[in-house]
Amino acid sequence: MSEEKGALIKVRHLSKSFGGVKAVSNVSFDLLEGEVLGVIGPNGSGKTTLVNIITGFLKPDAGEVVFKGKRITGLPPYKVADLGVARTFQIVRPYLSLKSYKNLIVPLWSPRARRFAGSRGGDRDAVAIDLLEEVGFERDAYVPYKLASALPLGYLKRLELARCLALRPEVIICDEVFSGLSMSEIASMLPLIERLRMKGATLIMVEHRLRELFRVAHKVLMLDFGEKIAEGEPEQVMQDERVKGAYLGEEIEL
């Protein structure tokens, strides 16, 4: 749908081993602007490692990541974020001793956010509260003023997302934003992702919850034992024999 815009992120032949385990091996893909890419795969298939490599938290053994024509492999995480690739963590990383809105002061203080800060740049508290309201923190119920340690997981996951949004990123990498959430919490998270998609945000979503993912993803990439075994439209990927095999086991003749 957006071939003319060109790839925002190009991943080429990425490999990473931990000891003898090949966490990611020879993975390549393109992420187009405005595209929502789902990354799926069984536990331990290298999804989070892939995220960590793209965002600079891990150095790959081989291969490269190119963002807008610039090679970003080997850059420290804060520089990758500064260029506009923001990520959430699968295991949430809030600042528990701070109030929720103060959590967002940290990204709003970053050089990238300050470059974007307009007339309200000085009033980071107000910007933070607006951002929290955007991800569904009820201002009327004073949720943004609660300590992060007092929030349930559903809010913390959305706080993670808000931390990314505060950076005005060009790409958001969501590492399992639905995992560990109750059905009602998922029901309040999904519209956020859908709204981001409507606005034309570019997303990589690492996900286990296929039903929710397929509602938002344009394209899906399947990893198994670190290798890319399928890529394409969601329906097409799910018909793939190897994908079925990885999730459900191979059919065997008795």
Added chain:
Amino acid sequence: MAGEERRKERLDRGIKARSEGLYAISSWREVGYLLAPRAGLIVVLLLAPLVVPSLYWQRVLGLAGVYALLALSFDFLAERVGLVCIGGAFMIGVGGYVSGVLNFYFGLPVALTIPVGTLGGAMICTLLWLPCLPLRGIYFAVVTFMFPFLATSVILAGGFFRGTEGLSPIAGFPNIWVAVYLILVIVLLAIFGLRRLCGEDIGIVLAGIKDNDQAVLASGINLTRVKVYALFIGTLMGCFAGAFVAHFFGFVGLSLFAVDFSIMPIAACIMGGPGTMAGPVVGAFILAPLSELLRGFGQLRVVLYCAVLVAFILFKPEGLLNWAARKYHQFEHWVKV
């Protein structure tokens, strides 16, 4: 009373709620409520040198000020940034040697050696600890704790700055009043300055580093650079104390790297209330005179710090100031469960 359980209920005083936010300035009572603890600290510290009985105790106050600055530095770095730095002795040593050398070899006046010793010392400490900054928690603590021993060995082995003999005489202060009030005013400025800093956005970022440094990294902030800022501020206080000590004692030698300067601030911080800034200062002004009273026991005084440390961690981990703040802001009563 069998079968009847009670628990303590705490409620905020009305005046606490009324004096939160801008409305506090609408009434003298609320203004007074907010100002009283702060003014109390300032008045007590500034009156202390006038009240104490002798020159000896005035000197003890000066030394307590030194420990207070170290405790502040420890509290700021450990509780507000998450860098547990127990190299107080190294800051004292570096600050002291820089200003002592400038005075002894180059004859610079005190008014110049103290600022240079403070800034230069802080730069040296920050640069030397820069490679250790990726370390967290106990690992950073261990490395910083080793630095004074390292410095002692280097000075001994190389015979630098007249080795064990030390540099003496170093120019002193014009009189005891200048010395004591200099350190007390700096302590007060440091408390209120740091509290202000921690309330600013940069202070929130520092608190974020303590809670979760990976998330700070993912927010596009150069973690090491921010830690360097914090470390520089922390060592600034320690090195000022060092430069002060050099002129206060009129002597610069290996005793500046004494382990007391590293351990006592921790005890003062735990005793006074970690993370409160004013608490560690209060702790230092209690512990330092107490330790002077026990001077006869020599090195056994370290046992005192350890006993205080253990007792407070076990029985009052919140520290004196947090306890006092609770009493000030809340009232308690027993309710039946």
